[in-house]
Amino acid sequence: MASHTAYPVYEFHTTLESYQLHKLNQMLVFLVKENEFYRSKLTGITLPLRSMDDLLQLPFTTKQELVDDQTQFPPYGKNHTYPIQSYARYHQTSGTSGRPLKVLDTKESWEWWETCWEEVFRSSGINKNDTVFLAFSFGPFIGFWGGFEAAKKIGAFVICAGSQTSKERLATMMENNATVLLCTPSYALHLAEVAEDMDLDLPNSSIKTIITAGEPGGSVPSIRRQIETAWGAKLYDHVGMTEMGAYGYSCQTQNGIHVNESQFIVEILNMETSEPVKHGEKGELVLTNLGRYGYPLIRYRTGDVVINHQEKCPCKNHFRFLPGGIIGRADDMVVIRGINIYPSSIEAIVREYPEIKEFRIIYYTSGDMDQIKVQFETTDDRVEKKLSSELRERVGLRIETEAVEPGVLPRFSMKAKRVMDQRNNRITI
Incomplete structure (x- = not known):
């Protein structure tokens, strides 16, 4: 828990803002000398910065810049500060919204990742007495690699189930009395579905804590409630990015996400004007990693939409609190008949119906008008009418609904792809 307010700078202890400014200046001076990518971006900037207000002088970094950098200077681009011989880990982004980014870490940078993940475990109450089960495939996706390393570091017993089927994973969990499950929200729901077919009593199993990541959901009350009911466990959310780091985690109140401000600087900006948004308004999360x-990434436009909240969380953690976690993705938003639609908003409503096992959102064009349809699996004939009415009332738009047979829609063990964009021959996203 980050309840303390004093941070070490040499032999002194200072405020969080002064600590961040010190760490930021250390990094900026280093990057101007050693990092070709940022040397050119920071041309004309007077260092050291005198206050955190000077942060606004620094240019943004975008994912497209990083992709273009790696295209122009393959394979790794110029934002990798050190010679290739200095790096120890290779990861890449999922590539769901474009070309994958290749991201390398030195031994020191990877230890920084572990430190960030340790904060996730601490906030979730995980310690050396736990058995942590990682239900995901080990590959270049960074997702739970950091979780694996941090779990080892805190002394927990770690079980990796990369090559197993869902049934095998459930059996291994039960046989080894795993207490903690790490997976995506979608996969937690899918495992519960498989467990039901296997006649496993999940609510009375050894799993007491679930940490989800990889997609929005863990901070959405309806999704969290459905997962916790199915498993009889408490769910904690975690957010991070391959290119940025493991920057956020939920606390015991489970009302949103705390950003680890000892390692990241937070800004929440209007997506059009790039100005800070007011309290209670939605904006784009802009982050700077410090370790x-x-x-490194300076003022990185994450594309994540969050709510700017100035008040402190009741848990007494003084780090920046984002109620509801990640509300959606800026690049996921579509406008249908004048209404802004985020897939996560649709999912939050759909997940209020435990009778629905899986769903899919389809955007399509009828005549000259863009339309939206929600397909869902259920065996309850009464659900469709209720869902249709609920969507229209809360989204403010008539949304077509279609019930399909159970098992028709795809399941996902990693990031779910529940949106099909068929407008004017667009492709699945």
Whole structure:
């Protein structure tokens, strides 16, 4: 828990803002000298910065810049500060919204990742007495690699189930009395569905804590409630990005996400004007990492939409609190008949119906008008009418609904792809 308010700078202790400014200036001075990508971006900036207000002088970094950098200077681009011989880990983004980014970490940068993940475990109450089950495939996706390393570091017993089927994973969990499950929200729901077919009593199993990541959901009350009911466990959310780091986690109140401000600087900006948004308004999350010298990011536009909240969380953690966690993705938003639609908003409503096992959102064009349809699996004939009415009332738009047979829609073990964009021959996203 980050309840303390004093942070070490040399032999002194200071405020969080002064600590961040010190760490930021250390990094900026280093990057101007050693990092080709940021040397050119920071041309004309007077260092050191005198206050955190000077942060606004620094240019943004975008994902497209990073992709273009790696295209122009393959394979890793110029934002990798050190010679290739200095790096120890390779990861890449999922590529769901474009070309995958290749991200390397030095030994020191990877230890920084572990430190960030330790904060996730601490906030979730995980310790050396737990058995942590990682239900995901080990590959270049960074997702739970950091979780695996941090779990080892805190002394927990770690079980990896990369090559197992869902049934095998459930059996291994039960046989080894795993207490903690790490997976995506979608996969937690899918495992519960498989467990039901296997006649497993999940609510009375050894799993007491679930940490989800990889997609929005863990901070959405309806999704969290459905997962916790199915498992009889408490769910904690975690957010991070391959290119940025493991920056956020939920606390015991489970009302949203705390950003680890000892390692990240937070800004929430209007997506059109780039100005800070007011309290209670939605904006784009812009982050700066402070400890990843091997792959730094300054004022990175994450594309994540969050609510700017100035008040402190009741849990007494003084780090920045984002109620509801990640509300959606800026690049996921579509406008249908004048209404802004985020897939996560649709899912929040759908997940209020435990009778619905899986769903899919389809955007399509009828005549000259863009339309939206929600397909869902259920065996309850009464659900469709209720869902249709609920969607229209809360979204403010008539949304077509279609019930399909159970088992028709795809399941996902990693990031779910529940949106099909068929407008004017667009592709699945």
